[in-house]
Amino acid sequence: MKEDIRNKLQNVLEDRVFHKTEDCISYGYDGSFGQHIPDFVVQVQSTEEVQSVVRIANEFNMPITPRGASTSLSGGPLPVEKGIIMDFSQWDHYLEIFPEDLLIKASPGVITGDIHKLADEHNLMYAPDPSSSSICTIGGNLAENAGGPRGVKYGVTKDYVLGLEVVTAQGEVIQTGGNTVKNVTGYDLTKLIVGSEGTLGVITEATLRLIPKPLATKTAMILFDDLYTAGKSISTILTSGVRPSKMEILDNNALNRVEDYAKLDLPREASAILLVEVDGDPTILDKELQTIKEALLQIGVDKVDIAENKEDEDKLWQVRKLVSPAIVESGYTKISEDVTLPLSKIPDMFKKIDEIKQKHDLNIVVFGHAGDGNLHPTLNTNMRDQNEVERVEDAVEEIFSYAVQLGGTLSGEHGIGTMKRAFMTKELGESGVQFQKAIKTALDPNNLLNPGKIFPIAGEERLVLRNE
Amino acid sequence: MIDKLDYQATFDCVQCGYCLPVCPTYIAFKNEKHSPRGRINLVKLVAEEKLEIADMEEGIDLCLGCRACETICPTNVRYGDILMSAVEVIKENKDMTLKEKGIRTGAFKLALKNKRVIRMMNKGLYFYQKSGLSKTVSKSGLLKPLPKYNDLNKAMPDVILSERITNNINPFRKKDIQVGFFQGCIMDAFFKRINDLAVKIMEKHDVQVTNIKKQTCCGALQHHAGEHDMTVVQAMKNIEAYEKYDFDYIVNTIGGCGATLREYPKLFEEGSVWHGRAVKFTEKVRDISEIMSMLHLEMTEPVNMNAVYQPSCHLEHVQQVFKDPMNMINNVPGLKYIDMQDKSLCCGSAGVYNIVHFDESMQILDLKMRNVKTARPTLIITSNPGCHIQMQLGLEREGMSDEVLVKHLVEVVAEACNIS
Numbered sequence: 001m002k003e004d005i006r007n008k009l010q011n012v013l014e015d016r017v018f019h020k021t022e023d024c025i026s027y028g029y030d031g032s033f034g035q036h037i038p039d040f041v042v043q044v045q046s047t048e049e050v051q052s053v054v055r056i057a058n059e060f061n062m063p064i065t066p067r068g069a070s071t072s073l074s075g076g077p078l079p080v081e082k083g084i085i086m087d088f089s090q091w092d093h094y095l096e097i098f099p100e101d102l103l104i105k106a107s108p109g110v111i112t113g114d115i116h117k118l119a120d121e122h123n124l125m126y127a128p129d130p131s132s133s134s135i136c137t138i139g140g141n142l143a144e145n146a147g148g149p150r151g152v153k154y155g156v157t158k159d160y161v162l163g164l165e166v167v168t169a170q171g172e173v174i175q176t177g178g179n180t181v182k183n184v185t186g187y188d189l190t191k192l193i194v195g196s197e198g199t200l201g202v203i204t205e206a207t208l209r210l211i212p213k214p215l216a217t218k219t220a221m222i223l224f225d226d227l228y229t230a231g232k233s234i235s236t237i238l239t240s241g242v243r244p245s246k247m248e249i250l251d252n253n254a255l256n257r258v259e260d261y262a263k264l265d266l267p268r269e270a271s272a273i274l275l276v277e278v279d280g281d282p283t284i285l286d287k288e289l290q291t292i293k294e295a296l297l298q299i300g301v302d303k304v305d306i307a308e309n310k311e312d313e314d315k316l317w318q319v320r321k322l323v324s325p326a327i328v329e330s331g332y333t334k335i336s337e338d339v340t341l342p343l344s345k346i347p348d349m350f351k352k353i354d355e356i357k358q359k360h361d362l363n364i365v366v367f368g369h370a371g372d373g374n375l376h377p378t379l380n381t382n383m384r385d386q387n388e389v390e391r392v393e394d395a396v397e398e399i400f401s402y403a404v405q406l407g408g409t410l411s412g413e414h415g416i417g418t419m420k421r422a423f424m425t426k427e428l429g430e431s432g433v434q435f436q437k438a439i440k441t442a443l444d445p446n447n448l449l450n451p452g453k454i455f456p457i458a459g460e461e462r463l464v465l466r467n468e
Numbered sequence: 469m470i471d472k473l474d475y476q477a478t479f480d481c482v483q484c485g486y487c488l489p490v491c492p493t494y495i496a497f498k499n500e501k502h503s504p505r506g507r508i509n510l511v512k513l514v515a516e517e518k519l520e521i522a523d524m525e526e527g528i529d530l531c532l533g534c535r536a537c538e539t540i541c542p543t544n545v546r547y548g549d550i551l552m553s554a555v556e557v558i559k560e561n562k563d564m565t566l567k568e569k570g571i572r573t574g575a576f577k578l579a580l581k582n583k584r585v586i587r588m589m590n591k592g593l594y595f596y597q598k599s600g601l602s603k604t605v606s607k608s609g610l611l612k613p614l615p616k617y618n619d620l621n622k623a624m625p626d627v628i629l630s631e632r633i634t635n636n637i638n639p640f641r642k643k644d645i646q647v648g649f650f651q652g653c654i655m656d657a658f659f660k661r662i663n664d665l666a667v668k669i670m671e672k673h674d675v676q677v678t679n680i681k682k683q684t685c686c687g688a689l690q691h692h693a694g695e696h697d698m699t700v701v702q703a704m705k706n707i708e709a710y711e712k713y714d715f716d717y718i719v720n721t722i723g724g725c726g727a728t729l730r731e732y733p734k735l736f737e738e739g740s741v742w743h744g745r746a747v748k749f750t751e752k753v754r755d756i757s758e759i760m761s762m763l764h765l766e767m768t769e770p771v772n773m774n775a776v777y778q779p780s781c782h783l784e785h786v787q788q789v790f791k792d793p794m795n796m797i798n799n800v801p802g803l804k805y806i807d808m809q810d811k812s813l814c815c816g817s818a819g820v821y822n823i824v825h826f827d828e829s830m831q832i833l834d835l836k837m838r839n840v841k842t843a844r845p846t847l848i849i850t851s852n853p854g855c856h857i858q859m860q861l862g863l864e865r866e867g868m869s870d871e872v873l874v875k876h877l878v879e880v881v882a883e884a885c886n887i888s
Binding site for chain 1: 479480482483484485489498499500501503508509510513518519522523524525526537542543544669
């Protein structure tokens with residue numbers, strides 16, 4: 001049978017079909033955990049090819065997992081039930097801008113950074129800025145509803161999608177939305193598909209909204225003596241009348257790791273630092289930062305350092321950029337989480353993570369997009385130490401549970417995938433999960449599109465990082 | 469297998485994929501198996517005995533070893549170490565094909581180790597070119613059985629007859645900086661002129677240059693072929709030879725050899741005596757561009773050309789020398805610098821890669837030449853002999869060799885300094 005499928009796939013895609021283990025195995029991982037081996041990898045490059053592959057999959061009842069650059073941190077592109085990996089990374093040829101309509105149209109394999117560049121050339125901006133934008137594909141961003149630091153002011157991927165072309169589980173092509181910001185014709189299927197992690201349909205083209213590019217940016221670094229004030233300052237800033245374009249926080253652990261790594265003369269004793277960027281007309285940026293400074297003074301925060309020039313501004317952002325390299329210890333694996341909370345609950349979460357860290361004797365640092373409550377507790381783990389891995393699993397579970405308890409969510413921007421599916425019921429409740437499953441069953445009754453994702457598997461009640 | 473492969477280092481990889489857009493083989497071959505992330509994963513799975521050695525062979529074999537992935541990697545994965553461990557394991561487990569055997573044994577065991585053989589090679593090449601035979605060969609198609617090597621033949625540089633190494637110490641002149649020169653073997657055989665110019669530039673600017681007799685091949689090509697023991701022997705010879713002198717720096721003009729010299733400590737166990745000696749040696753190793761940047765060069769002659777820079781991968785990604793060559797280029801009077809797209813992408817030369825994997829190498833070269841054509845230079849500046857030949861080859865293949873010159877950075881600076 002495998003031979004039959006291979007022949008049919010090769011009839012459509014010729015040499016863009018991989019079937020040997022040594023090729024397929026390289027399409028069985030992502031930025032999270034687990035190694036799987038798909039039966040086939042197909043490198044699709046047109047809507048017709050996607051349709052043909054979906055029809056072949058239907059004929060042989062074989063699962064399909066769409067995959068972009070596989071930078072996912074939640075297991076989205078993992079072929080957990082084998083089958084066909086539909087690799088979009090080589091379908092990057094179509095990218096067209098319509099500056100007068102403030103639109104960009106792109107094929108799914110286009111790299112997000114290339115969309116940024118093209119928009120920028122026309123004095124426009126595609127706002128979503130996942131930190132992997134130099135490598136990740138727009139298709140993956142759409143499937144996972146990717147976010148980024150600019151989320152606090154500009155929102156996330158779903159806020160910039162006007163329309164999609166989608167191949168259904170049956171191999172038909174549908175259009176959702178269109179080319180306009182306002183569009184209430186029928187259900188908002190665009191928002192249903194965005195963030196559905198490839199489980200409801202396969203995205204083959206996107207129409208994205210652009211906005212005017214801000215003229216300039218200015219950045220301040222704020223130091224805190226205690227975490228509680230740091231947390232409080234986030235709401236203080238956001239209610240001061242200024243709308244920052246980025247607000248990134250680093251806790252004391254993260255700060256010290258960066259200092260150990262890069263020796264930037266950072267204040268090691270600070271409980272946390274906050275990097276705040278404002279953007280827009282250069283003549284008002286100083287005034288905006290001044291407003292923030294005054295608001296912070298009201299709650300006793302007076303250590304505000306404003307970058308005087310571009311060079312100093314870059315230096316400040318260097319601190320944030322260096323977190324990832326700084327926290328990786330040789331031989332240890334970095335596990336990044338992305339719980340998201342109502343802003344007022346951020347100090348509670350910081351406190352809880354510190355407790356968890358002590359209790360399980362783990363190496364945890366916290367940083368993240370403070371302005372939208374999206375934190376990245378990151379655990380450095382020796383994956384060869386069985387006992388430590390189990391403690392990490394416990395710790396992550398406790399962080400998830402507490403986030404839900406505080407009215408937050410399991411995932412702000414990474415997605416559920418395989419990593420967080422065990423906790424879905426905790427956040428959505430049994431009927432909430434059933435309602436979502438009903439949508440899945442209606443659109444993909446044979447469960448061919450990215451099976452094994454999002455929904456909890458019977459009997460699976462905890463996070464498992466161990467790779468068998 | 470876990471002990472033989474650098475299994476420990478594979479855990480530093482978080483599979484984020486930042487290496488994909490900078491990997492020439494991933495761009496050219498469009499298969500994740502040919503990406504750093506893919507290769508690291510293959511090595512890890514082989515170490516865990518979940519895959520056979522044969523499963524990683526193609527992926528590892530076709531890696532250029534350019535190490536651009538190390539510069540971009542946000543978690544500092546020691547890709548070079550992982551790669552070399554895999555090359556050694558594959559080599560142990562496989563009888564090399566006859567073709568490779570011919571090329572490799574010839575080159576490594578005899579030629580590179582032995583300065584006399586290299587001088588003979590140099591002589592042979594010199595007379596081959598002087599006698600006009602090279603033109604006859606090129607024109608007559610004598611190389612017909614292997615037509616694909618024809619352009620490579622055209623791309624070979626003119627050779628200057630290499631002389632015995634002379635000791636340049638002049639006791640009557642006290643100089644500010646004392647350097648030991650490292651001439652390299654391919655460089656010395658094919659590009660002796662460039663070494664000579666480098667020495668002249670330094671001497672003109674009050675650097676005391678000494679070329680010592682006991683130096684030998686740096687060991688790069690042996691190392692890349694998985695010949696660990698041979699590499700260690702070469703390294704020990706060189707360390708021994710240079711530590712007898714009190715040099716401020718040990719200078720070379722070859723991105724690739726310099727990288728190997730700078731990685732000598734990795735060949736020895738940490739804490740061992742030889743490791744210590746290697747560290748001391750390595751601390752002094754500098755690329756010629758770093759030395760030239762220290763000097764106040766009298767560049768008076770304009771070089772009126774439009775130039776792109778094709779950096780040596782190992783100069784950038786292993787030696788981490790980025791700024792100094794650019795400083796030099798920007799200071800050459802009359803020279804107009806064009807920033808070529810993806811200039812740091814490997815040209816596909818990569819040691820003996822363009823001989824052992826000719827077709828794949830040409831696929832990578834084609835990517836490079838597309839960017840060269842867009843930039844429309846009249847000069848390509850290089851920093852390594854392998855890249856030099858490969859870029860010349862690219863120009864031959866594109867029929868551009870009449871319009872565009874290839875020069876080592878040293879040649880350009882020498883011209884500006886009126887040194888010939």
